[in-house]
Amino acid sequence: MGKLSVNLCGIELDNPIIPASGVFGYGREFAALYDLDILGSFSFKGTTLHPREGNPTPRIAECPAGMLNAVGLQNPGVAAVIARELPEIAKIFHKPVMANVSGFSLEEYAETCAALDAQDQVGWLEVNISCPNVHQGGMSFGTEPESAAAVVKAVKAVAKKPVLVKLTPNVTDIAAVAKAAEDAGADGLSLINTVLAMRIDPRTRRPVLANGTGGLSGPAVLPIAVRMVYQVYEAVSIPIVGMGGVSCARDVIELMLAGATAVEVGAANLTDPFVCPKIIKELPKIMEEYRIESLAEIIGGAH
Amino acid sequence: MEQLRLVIAENSALTPWVYRLVLEGERKETLRPGQFVELALPGRFLRRPISLCDWDANHLTLIYKVVGQGTDQLSRMRPGHSLDVLAGLGNGYDTACTGAHPLLVGGGVGIPPLYGLCKQLISENKEVTVILGFNTKDEIFYVNEFEALGARLRLTTADGSAGQKGFVTDALAGIEASHLCACGPMPMLRALNRATDLPGQFSLEERMGCGFGACMGCSIPTREGQKRVCKDGPVFRREVLLWEN
Numbered sequence: 001m002g003k004l005s006v007n008l009c010g011i012e013l014d015n016p017i018i019p020a021s022g023v024f025g026y027g028r029e030f031a032a033l034y035d036l037d038i039l040g041s042f043s044f045k046g047t048t049l050h051p052r053e054g055n056p057t058p059r060i061a062e063c064p065a066g067m068l069n070a071v072g073l074q075n076p077g078v079a080a081v082i083a084r085e086l087p088e089i090a091k092i093f094h095k096p097v098m099a100n101v102s103g104f105s106l107e108e109y110a111e112t113c114a115a116l117d118a119q120d121q122v123g124w125l126e127v128n129i130s131c132p133n134v135h136q137g138g139m140s141f142g143t144e145p146e147s148a149a150a151v152v153k154a155v156k157a158v159a160k161k162p163v164l165v166k167l168t169p170n171v172t173d174i175a176a177v178a179k180a181a182e183d184a185g186a187d188g189l190s191l192i193n194t195v196l197a198m199r200i201d202p203r204t205r206r207p208v209l210a211n212g213t214g215g216l217s218g219p220a221v222l223p224i225a226v227r228m229v230y231q232v233y234e235a236v237s238i239p240i241v242g243m244g245g246v247s248c249a250r251d252v253i254e255l256m257l258a259g260a261t262a263v264e265v266g267a268a269n270l271t272d273p274f275v276c277p278k279i280i281k282e283l284p285k286i287m288e289e290y291r292i293e294s295l296a297e298i299i300g301g302a303h
Numbered sequence: 304m305e306q307l308r309l310v311i312a313e314n315s316a317l318t319p320w321v322y323r324l325v326l327e328g329e330r331k332e333t334l335r336p337g338q339f340v341e342l343a344l345p346g347r348f349l350r351r352p353i354s355l356c357d358w359d360a361n362h363l364t365l366i367y368k369v370v371g372q373g374t375d376q377l378s379r380m381r382p383g384h385s386l387d388v389l390a391g392l393g394n395g396y397d398t399a400c401t402g403a404h405p406l407l408v409g410g411g412v413g414i415p416p417l418y419g420l421c422k423q424l425i426s427e428n429k430e431v432t433v434i435l436g437f438n439t440k441d442e443i444f445y446v447n448e449f450e451a452l453g454a455r456l457r458l459t460t461a462d463g464s465a466g467q468k469g470f471v472t473d474a475l476a477g478i479e480a481s482h483l484c485a486c487g488p489m490p491m492l493r494a495l496n497r498a499t500d501l502p503g504q505f506s507l508e509e510r511m512g513c514g515f516g517a518c519m520g521c522s523i524p525t526r527e528g529q530k531r532v533c534k535d536g537p538v539f540r541r542e543v544l545l546w547e548n
Contacts, residue, residue: 022518022519023513023517023518024517025516025517025518025519028516029513029515029516029517029534030517032304033304045519053522053524053529054519054522054529057509057510057520057521057522057523058509058510059510059512059519059520059521059522060349060510060511060512060518060520060521061510062347062348062349062373063348064346064348065348066348067348067349067512069512069518069520071518071519071520071522074519074522074529218348219348267348269513269517270349270512270513270517270518270520271343271348271349271350271513273304273306273389273513273515273517274306
């Protein structure tokens with residue numbers, strides 16, 4: 001076991017760095033730039049039962065220290081992901097990959113998860129009950145403990161692989177939703193998804209995004225992520241994948257001290273396509289600076 | 304695509320709002336007309352996509368319009384500063400299918416990528432006609448540069464203060480062309496689509512997240528499904544686009 005390695009729900013990761021769903025596609029664009037096998041894993045583009053075209057453009061807006069997106073879960077649907085994308089991923093990534101799943105009903109979640117669960121290369125299901133950019137389903141499942149638990153039960157009934165539940169920060173009490181997910185059988189949690197936000201163009205006097213609202217990500221949300229991972233760590237005993245505004249090795253250490261076992265990197269991949277290899281290279285130096293022998297030992301170290 | 308550190312050799316105003324930025328430094332990959340770069344600006348989270356106007360072995364020439372805070376900041380950066388650049392983005396124009404008499408039509412800040420295209424087409428011994436459209440004479444740039452390349456040029460201004468009065472579509476009469484390459488605002492592209500039957504390639508603009516195909520931030524519906532303007536485009540064949548939108 002290397003000093004960067006961590007164990008996420010029974011699967012050993014060489015390091016805790018996982019590009020987040022939605023910023024990494026199916027890995028192709030990044031595989032042209034570096035060897036994806038240096039990553040802990042990656043979470044591929046959110047998958048739904050049926051194909052989705054996503055929202056109209058503009059889907060992207062900027063803000064100080066971050067960005068808003070309202071892509072709206074554009075994806076070719078689970079059948080095409082399994083037929084076309086997973087075989088392509090197998091050529092460029094040789095470790096268990098994380099399958100991110102969204103749905104609009106309990107049945108859709110279960111059917112999509114069952115299909116992906118049966119794929120050998122899938123290591124974990126990351127069940128997104130927190131997308132802010134779709135008008136039914138999506139985030140609405142993640143804002144109440146009861147509906148979150150219902151999704152987890154539906155998915156756990158069909159899945160053999162570890163189920164991570166991706167939580168929204170757009171709630172009053174994230175610990176309550178986290179606890180409900182754990183009680184319903186979740187094997188782990190991932191947080192935070194993006195923060196519901198809006199920008200308005202003074203020239204047109206209308207929202208910049210065609211969808212009106214979008215999800216805020218980037219360094220602006222890191223302190224929110226740290227706070228929520230810290231709160232959830234106190235409330236549950238299952239592993240947490242922390243994310244939100246991570247852009248350097250120091251941010252990784254901070255989220256792990258808050259309670260994260262692994263760390264997803266999102267928006268930073270869009271502005272610096274080499275950010276993940278840079279973080280992985282920086283980690284040993286930062287560990288030396290803070291006298292950390294192995295990353296696994298600092299998980300939850302701030303409590 | 305490659306990530307480069309390039310030094311500003313020139314950053315000068317061509318009109319009150321349009322600037323020419325020349326970046327200097329080494330790079331490896333070959334570039335194509337119609338591609339774009341993404342510039343990282345200090346303090347701005349997202350990169351700025353800017354189309355490639357011209358290039359040689361160790362220079363990139365970009366022409367950009369000041370439209371917001373990022374481009375305003377860029378316009379105030381002086382020679383000697385260096386910029387983090389992602390270069391070689393997008394597909395670019397396909398020059399193999401243009402025939403012997405390509406027609407290039409550009410409007411406003413859509414004109415710069417057509418300069419590099421014009422240069423390449425002329426180097427392929429093609430007879431190039433160019434229509435450049437501006438709002439008014441104070442906004443005109445690069446007309447002399449296109450003429451110096453040896454292109455046949457037609458100039459229009461919406462207010463008639465220079466060249467032919469009207470829009471680029473008003474200058475189409477009498478032109479015998481084999482192919483159309485266009486870049487400009489969407490209303491201009493739509494008007495061109497209505498005004499001519501030529502086979503063509505149209506370069507689109509969209510707000511982007513990454514600029515290299517990862518985030519789906521700039522996806523648009525087409526006749527061949529959702530396409531990423533940054534990676535599958537920005538240049539699309541005419542018959543692929545959904546013109547009724």
